[in-house]
Amino acid sequence: MxxxxxxxxxxxxxxxxxxxxxxxxxxxxxxxxxxxxxxxxxxxxxxxxxxxxxxxxxxxxxxxxxxxxxxxxxxxxxxxxxxxxxxxxxxxxxxxxxxxxxxxxxxxxxxxxxxxxxxxxxxxxxxxxxxxxxxxxxDAIARFGRVLDWSDAVFEEFSGWFNGKTSPVHLFWHSLDLAVSRFSGRPGAPLDADAVTQEAYSREVISFGFWAGDDNVGDAAYYSYTAPEPDGLRDQPLPVGEWIEFGSGSLAILPYETVRTAPDPRTTLLAFLQSAYEAGARLAGWDTAGFESTWCPSPAQLQELHANAAATFGRAQERS
Structure with missing residues:
Protein backbone atom coordinates (compact mmCIF):
# COMPACT_ATOMS: atom_id res chain seq x y z
CA MET A 1 0.00 0.00 0.00
CA ASP A 139 -9.91 14.00 0.16
CA ALA A 140 -7.94 14.97 3.26
CA ILE A 141 -10.30 12.99 5.48
CA ALA A 142 -9.90 9.94 3.23
CA ARG A 143 -6.10 10.25 3.38
CA PHE A 144 -6.17 10.63 7.16
CA GLY A 145 -8.36 7.54 7.40
CA ARG A 146 -5.87 5.52 5.34
CA VAL A 147 -2.99 6.65 7.56
CA LEU A 148 -4.91 5.76 10.72
CA ASP A 149 -5.84 2.34 9.37
CA TRP A 150 -2.23 1.54 8.39
CA SER A 151 -0.75 2.90 11.63
CA ASP A 152 -3.30 1.02 13.73
CA ALA A 153 -2.28 -2.24 12.04
CA VAL A 154 1.43 -1.67 12.72
CA PHE A 155 0.72 -0.70 16.34
CA GLU A 156 -1.33 -3.88 16.76
CA GLU A 157 1.57 -5.95 15.45
CA PHE A 158 4.03 -4.20 17.75
CA SER A 159 1.64 -4.54 20.69
CA GLY A 160 1.66 -8.31 20.23
CA TRP A 161 5.39 -8.47 20.98
CA PHE A 162 4.76 -7.60 24.66
CA ASN A 163 3.08 -9.87 27.22
CA GLY A 164 2.70 -7.39 30.07
CA LYS A 165 -0.11 -4.95 30.71
CA THR A 166 -0.83 -3.14 27.45
CA SER A 167 -3.47 -0.63 26.48
CA PRO A 168 -5.70 -1.15 23.46
CA VAL A 169 -4.68 0.75 20.34
CA HIS A 170 -7.03 3.69 20.65
CA LEU A 171 -7.45 7.33 19.68
CA PHE A 172 -7.46 9.88 22.48
CA TRP A 173 -9.77 12.65 21.33
CA HIS A 174 -8.32 15.37 23.54
CA SER A 175 -5.10 15.39 21.48
CA LEU A 176 -6.28 13.44 18.40
CA ASP A 177 -3.47 10.90 18.71
CA LEU A 178 -3.60 7.18 18.06
CA ALA A 179 -1.76 5.53 20.94
CA VAL A 180 -0.72 2.28 22.57
CA SER A 181 1.03 2.00 25.94
CA ARG A 182 3.07 -0.62 27.81
CA PHE A 183 3.32 -0.82 31.59
CA SER A 184 5.96 -2.26 33.91
CA GLY A 185 3.46 -3.04 36.66
CA ARG A 186 5.16 -0.65 39.11
CA PRO A 187 3.64 2.56 40.48
CA GLY A 188 4.45 5.81 38.73
CA ALA A 189 6.03 8.80 40.40
CA PRO A 190 3.74 11.06 42.47
CA LEU A 191 2.57 14.00 40.36
CA ASP A 192 1.45 17.47 41.30
CA ALA A 193 -1.07 17.60 38.48
CA ASP A 194 -4.75 17.53 37.64
CA ALA A 195 -6.80 14.38 38.23
CA VAL A 196 -6.75 13.42 34.54
CA THR A 197 -2.96 13.47 34.40
CA GLN A 198 -2.54 11.75 37.75
CA GLU A 199 -4.67 8.80 36.63
CA ALA A 200 -3.00 8.62 33.22
CA TYR A 201 0.46 8.26 34.79
CA SER A 202 -0.41 6.34 37.94
CA ARG A 203 1.81 3.46 36.73
CA GLU A 204 5.18 3.36 34.98
CA VAL A 205 4.50 3.56 31.26
CA ILE A 206 6.16 3.69 27.87
CA SER A 207 3.77 5.11 25.30
CA PHE A 208 3.81 5.15 21.52
CA GLY A 209 1.57 6.99 19.15
CA PHE A 210 0.76 8.91 16.01
CA TRP A 211 -0.11 12.59 15.98
CA ALA A 212 -1.93 14.16 13.05
CA GLY A 213 0.17 17.28 13.59
CA ASP A 214 -0.16 20.44 15.67
CA ASP A 215 1.60 23.69 16.53
CA ASN A 216 4.04 21.87 18.83
CA VAL A 217 5.33 19.08 16.57
CA GLY A 218 4.37 20.47 13.17
CA ASP A 219 3.52 17.85 10.54
CA ALA A 220 2.18 14.40 11.38
CA ALA A 221 4.62 12.26 13.36
CA TYR A 222 5.05 9.10 15.38
CA TYR A 223 6.26 9.44 18.96
CA SER A 224 7.33 7.64 22.10
CA TYR A 225 8.02 8.68 25.68
CA THR A 226 8.80 6.98 28.98
CA ALA A 227 7.19 8.13 32.24
CA PRO A 228 8.72 8.61 34.70
CA GLU A 229 11.61 9.48 32.40
CA PRO A 230 14.87 7.75 33.38
CA ASP A 231 18.12 9.69 33.39
CA GLY A 232 19.99 9.64 30.09
CA LEU A 233 17.04 8.74 27.89
CA ARG A 234 17.72 11.52 25.40
CA ASP A 235 21.29 10.25 24.93
CA GLN A 236 20.18 6.83 23.69
CA PRO A 237 20.74 6.18 19.96
CA LEU A 238 17.82 5.53 17.64
CA PRO A 239 18.19 3.85 14.23
CA VAL A 240 15.61 6.31 12.87
CA GLY A 241 13.96 9.38 14.40
CA GLU A 242 15.24 11.87 16.95
CA TRP A 243 14.89 12.75 20.60
CA ILE A 244 13.50 16.23 21.24
CA GLU A 245 12.79 18.25 24.34
CA PHE A 246 9.05 18.30 24.93
CA GLY A 247 7.49 20.00 27.93
CA SER A 248 9.55 18.96 30.94
CA GLY A 249 10.78 15.74 29.37
CA SER A 250 11.98 14.00 26.22
CA LEU A 251 10.09 12.70 23.23
CA ALA A 252 11.26 10.39 20.48
CA ILE A 253 9.87 11.72 17.21
CA LEU A 254 9.72 10.12 13.77
CA PRO A 255 8.08 12.27 11.07
CA TYR A 256 5.30 10.53 9.20
CA GLU A 257 6.85 11.77 5.95
CA THR A 258 10.04 9.82 6.78
CA VAL A 259 7.99 6.66 7.23
CA ARG A 260 5.85 7.30 4.15
CA THR A 261 8.85 7.70 1.86
CA ALA A 262 10.98 4.91 3.38
CA PRO A 263 11.76 1.84 1.22
CA ASP A 264 9.86 -0.26 3.78
CA PRO A 265 7.51 1.91 5.88
CA ARG A 266 6.36 -0.94 8.13
CA THR A 267 9.82 -2.07 9.25
CA THR A 268 10.94 1.57 9.58
CA LEU A 269 8.13 2.28 12.03
CA LEU A 270 8.64 -1.00 13.90
CA ALA A 271 12.36 -0.25 14.28
CA PHE A 272 11.54 3.17 15.73
CA LEU A 273 8.96 1.78 18.17
CA GLN A 274 11.17 -1.08 19.33
CA SER A 275 14.28 1.05 19.77
CA ALA A 276 12.38 3.69 21.77
CA TYR A 277 10.91 0.93 23.94
CA GLU A 278 14.31 -0.70 24.50
CA ALA A 279 15.90 2.63 25.46
CA GLY A 280 13.23 3.53 28.01
CA ALA A 281 12.76 0.03 29.41
CA ARG A 282 16.49 -0.61 29.79
CA LEU A 283 17.21 2.65 31.61
CA ALA A 284 14.11 2.28 33.80
CA GLY A 285 15.04 -1.26 34.80
CA TRP A 286 12.12 -3.13 33.25
CA ASP A 287 12.25 -6.92 32.94
CA THR A 288 12.49 -6.77 29.16
CA ALA A 289 13.22 -10.49 28.71
CA GLY A 290 10.27 -11.43 30.91
CA PHE A 291 7.97 -9.14 28.94
CA GLU A 292 8.75 -10.73 25.56
CA SER A 293 5.70 -12.52 24.19
CA THR A 294 5.65 -15.70 22.15
CA TRP A 295 5.23 -13.51 19.07
CA CYS A 296 8.17 -11.20 19.76
CA PRO A 297 10.96 -11.49 17.17
CA SER A 298 14.12 -13.16 18.41
CA PRO A 299 17.05 -11.01 19.62
CA ALA A 300 18.82 -11.70 16.32
CA GLN A 301 15.75 -10.61 14.35
CA LEU A 302 15.41 -7.44 16.43
CA GLN A 303 19.08 -6.66 15.91
CA GLU A 304 18.57 -7.09 12.16
CA LEU A 305 15.52 -4.81 12.30
CA HIS A 306 17.57 -2.07 13.99
CA ALA A 307 20.59 -2.57 11.73
CA ASN A 308 18.58 -2.39 8.52
CA ALA A 309 16.82 0.80 9.61
CA ALA A 310 20.09 2.36 10.76
CA ALA A 311 21.75 1.52 7.46
CA THR A 312 18.83 2.91 5.48
CA PHE A 313 19.09 6.21 7.32
CA GLY A 314 22.87 6.39 7.51
CA ARG A 315 23.22 5.49 11.16
CA ALA A 316 24.95 2.13 11.00
CA GLN A 317 27.53 3.20 13.59
CA GLU A 318 25.13 4.75 16.08
CA ARG A 319 23.65 1.63 17.67
CA SER A 320 25.79 0.12 20.45
Missing part, protein backbone atom coordinates in the same frame (compact mmCIF):
# COMPACT_ATOMS: atom_id res chain seq x y z
CA UNK A 2 1.33 3.45 -0.93
CA UNK A 3 0.89 5.82 1.99
CA UNK A 4 -0.59 9.24 1.18
CA UNK A 5 0.87 12.63 1.97
CA UNK A 6 -0.51 14.29 5.10
CA UNK A 7 1.00 17.74 5.57
CA UNK A 8 -0.70 19.75 8.30
CA UNK A 9 -0.82 22.95 6.24
CA UNK A 10 -2.81 21.18 3.52
CA UNK A 11 -5.73 20.28 5.77
CA UNK A 12 -5.42 22.30 8.99
CA UNK A 13 -8.98 23.74 8.94
CA UNK A 14 -10.45 20.28 8.33
CA UNK A 15 -8.18 18.70 10.93
CA UNK A 16 -9.28 21.22 13.57
CA UNK A 17 -12.95 20.73 12.70
CA UNK A 18 -12.62 16.93 12.88
CA UNK A 19 -10.78 17.25 16.18
CA UNK A 20 -13.70 19.15 17.70
CA UNK A 21 -16.24 16.72 16.24
CA UNK A 22 -14.25 13.91 17.89
CA UNK A 23 -14.27 15.73 21.20
CA UNK A 24 -18.06 15.89 21.16
CA UNK A 25 -18.40 12.20 20.31
CA UNK A 26 -15.70 11.33 22.84
CA UNK A 27 -17.46 13.21 25.61
CA UNK A 28 -20.63 11.26 24.85
CA UNK A 29 -18.57 8.08 25.22
CA UNK A 30 -17.18 9.37 28.52
CA UNK A 31 -20.73 10.01 29.78
CA UNK A 32 -21.96 6.51 28.89
CA UNK A 33 -19.13 4.23 30.05
CA UNK A 34 -17.90 3.03 33.42
CA UNK A 35 -14.48 4.43 34.45
CA UNK A 36 -11.36 2.38 33.67
CA UNK A 37 -7.72 2.77 34.61
CA UNK A 38 -5.73 5.36 32.63
CA UNK A 39 -9.03 6.64 31.11
CA UNK A 40 -9.29 3.65 28.81
CA UNK A 41 -13.06 4.14 28.82
CA UNK A 42 -12.90 7.43 26.89
CA UNK A 43 -10.98 6.92 23.58
CA UNK A 44 -12.32 6.29 20.12
CA UNK A 45 -11.21 3.42 17.89
CA UNK A 46 -10.25 2.96 14.26
CA UNK A 47 -12.64 0.76 12.31
CA UNK A 48 -13.10 -0.12 8.65
CA UNK A 49 -14.94 3.11 7.86
CA UNK A 50 -13.38 5.70 10.15
CA UNK A 51 -13.66 6.24 13.89
CA UNK A 52 -16.09 4.59 16.27
CA UNK A 53 -17.06 4.68 19.93
CA UNK A 54 -17.72 0.92 19.95
CA UNK A 55 -20.54 -0.15 22.28
CA UNK A 56 -22.09 2.44 24.58
CA UNK A 57 -24.89 1.90 27.08
CA UNK A 58 -27.59 4.39 28.05
CA UNK A 59 -31.33 4.43 28.61
CA UNK A 60 -31.51 0.66 28.57
CA UNK A 61 -30.08 0.62 25.04
CA UNK A 62 -26.74 -0.40 23.55
CA UNK A 63 -25.56 1.88 20.75
CA UNK A 64 -22.50 3.12 18.89
CA UNK A 65 -21.52 6.31 17.08
CA UNK A 66 -19.34 6.22 13.97
CA UNK A 67 -17.69 9.10 12.15
CA UNK A 68 -17.70 7.54 8.69
CA UNK A 69 -14.77 8.64 6.51
CA UNK A 70 -16.06 6.68 3.50
CA UNK A 71 -19.60 8.05 3.13
CA UNK A 72 -18.75 11.22 5.12
CA UNK A 73 -21.56 10.83 7.62
CA UNK A 74 -22.14 10.47 11.33
CA UNK A 75 -24.05 7.28 12.05
CA UNK A 76 -25.74 6.12 15.26
CA UNK A 77 -26.78 2.46 15.43
CA UNK A 78 -28.72 0.83 18.26
CA UNK A 79 -28.90 -2.79 19.34
CA UNK A 80 -32.59 -2.95 18.41
CA UNK A 81 -31.83 -2.18 14.76
CA UNK A 82 -32.49 1.54 14.53
CA UNK A 83 -30.08 3.68 12.53
CA UNK A 84 -29.90 7.46 12.21
CA UNK A 85 -27.33 9.57 10.39
CA UNK A 86 -26.51 12.96 8.94
CA UNK A 87 -23.97 14.01 6.30
CA UNK A 88 -20.64 15.71 6.93
CA UNK A 89 -19.68 18.39 4.43
CA UNK A 90 -17.95 21.74 4.16
CA UNK A 91 -19.95 24.33 6.04
CA UNK A 92 -21.19 22.10 8.87
CA UNK A 93 -20.03 24.11 11.87
CA UNK A 94 -19.15 22.51 15.16
CA UNK A 95 -22.25 24.13 16.68
CA UNK A 96 -24.46 22.47 14.05
CA UNK A 97 -22.71 19.12 14.44
CA UNK A 98 -23.27 19.28 18.19
CA UNK A 99 -26.93 20.22 17.87
CA UNK A 100 -27.72 17.62 15.20
CA UNK A 101 -25.96 14.80 17.04
CA UNK A 102 -27.74 15.53 20.33
CA UNK A 103 -31.07 15.83 18.49
CA UNK A 104 -30.48 12.48 16.81
CA UNK A 105 -29.60 10.85 20.13
CA UNK A 106 -32.69 12.40 21.75
CA UNK A 107 -34.90 11.01 18.99
CA UNK A 108 -33.46 7.57 19.76
CA UNK A 109 -33.99 8.08 23.51
CA UNK A 110 -30.28 7.95 24.37
CA UNK A 111 -29.11 11.56 24.61
CA UNK A 112 -26.78 12.52 27.46
CA UNK A 113 -25.47 15.80 28.83
CA UNK A 114 -21.80 16.58 28.28
CA UNK A 115 -19.53 19.44 29.23
CA UNK A 116 -20.00 21.50 26.09
CA UNK A 117 -16.51 22.91 25.77
CA UNK A 118 -13.22 21.74 24.23
CA UNK A 119 -10.62 20.02 26.40
CA UNK A 120 -6.85 20.32 26.13
CA UNK A 121 -6.80 22.20 22.81
CA UNK A 122 -6.15 25.83 21.79
CA UNK A 123 -9.78 26.21 20.68
CA UNK A 124 -11.89 27.41 23.61
CA UNK A 125 -15.29 28.37 22.16
CA UNK A 126 -18.07 26.21 23.64
CA UNK A 127 -19.39 23.73 21.10
CA UNK A 128 -22.91 25.24 20.82
CA UNK A 129 -21.38 28.62 19.89
CA UNK A 130 -18.58 27.48 17.58
CA UNK A 131 -19.51 28.56 14.07
CA UNK A 132 -15.87 29.17 13.05
CA UNK A 133 -14.76 25.57 12.57
CA UNK A 134 -16.73 24.21 9.61
CA UNK A 135 -14.23 22.78 7.11
CA UNK A 136 -14.50 19.31 5.60
CA UNK A 137 -12.04 18.36 2.86
CA UNK A 138 -13.23 14.92 1.76
Missing amino acids: TLPELHLADWRPTKDTLHLYCQIVGKIRLATTAPRNHWWNVPLYVDVRGLTTRRLHHGGTTFEITIDFVDHTVVVRTADGRTESFPLSAGLAVADFDARLHAMLAELGIDVEIREEPFGVPMTTPFPRDTEHAAWDR
